[in-house]
Amino acid sequence: MRSLFRTLERATLRDIALVCVADALVGASFGAISVSGGLPLWVPMALSLLVFAGGSQFAAVGVVLSGGSALAAVATGLVLNARLLPFGFAVADVLQGPWWKRLLGAQLLTDESAAFALQQREPRRRRAAFWICGASLFVVWNLAVLLGGLVGGLIGDTDVLGLDAAFPAVLLALVLPSLRDRGTRTAALTGAAVAVTVAPFVPAGVPVLFALTGLLFAGRPGASPQAEGAGGAAASRPDEPEAAAAAAAVKEEAR
Structure with missing residues (x-):
């Protein structure tokens, strides 16, 4: 694990730490909401250990607390x-190795x-970023859920704190550099336009799936057309030193 930390820059490690802090607040909120709503502590803890997906956990608990069945919660x-x-599919290259490591x-x-x-270009850094972020979030999230569950109803109305905005704020900060x-x-x-358009007509959580249609308009990854044109011209043009040497040889033979 120490070698993984050496692979990443300090700025990336700092960003991962900030994300862990933000997710810890949301995890504590999830634990408090679950227990104060009447669920035993083992339920949010089991969800955090086995599911480990904040949005799905909130949705499942919301279905159960509103009177829905366990089957409806699982489907949601x-x-x-x-x-x-x-x-x-996007990060499949970082999950190479034995089956237990991929699992x-x-x-x-x-x-x-x-x-x-x-965000990382080099394979080593991609693997390091994935494993450090994933493992850190898993530990922090479960500890925060446990703490929030123990505190229970003492937090009161968690909506007043605006913790529901922590997830989208964190994700927006992560994707902004890629939007260049x-x-x-x-x-x-x-994708955002499609999600906002269908939001009034589909159940909560489904608009994000419709947002995947934005991938159809992503275009071919790689260099821009201008860069490709310049690269093609450079590739088709012989190297200047070699051309000069060839011209000198022709002149010498002409003499």
Whole structure:
């Protein structure tokens, strides 16, 4: 684990730490809401250990506390977690190795760990960012849920604290650097527009799945057309020193 920390820059480690702090607040809120709503402490703890997906956990507990069945809660969580499927394809290269390592990596796959991994260009840094972020969040989240559950109803109305805004704020901060790329920016804005459009007509959590349609407008990854044109011209043009040497040889033969 120490070698993984040496692989990443201090700025990246600092950002991961800040994300852990933000998620700890949300985790404490989840634990408090669950216990104060009448659920035993083991329920939010089991969800945090086995599911480890904040949005799905909140949705599942919300269904149960509102009188829904356990089957409805599981179905809601599965729908929300469907967004992680494309994330798995995007970071598949960091989950190489024996089956138990891939299984552990799948458990640690979250919006944040995927985002930090995708920010890195080098394979070593991608793996380090994924595992450090995923493992840190897993420990911090479960400890925060436990603490929040123990405190229970003492927090009171958690909506007043605005903790529900912590998740989108963290994700927005993570994706902003990627929006400098035109294709990524087009896909993100298109997906956001589609999600906002369908939000009044579909259940909560489903709009994020419709946002994946933005990927259809991302375009081909890689250099811009101008860069490709310049690169193609450079590739088709012979190297100047070699051309000069060839010209000198022709002149020498002419003499």
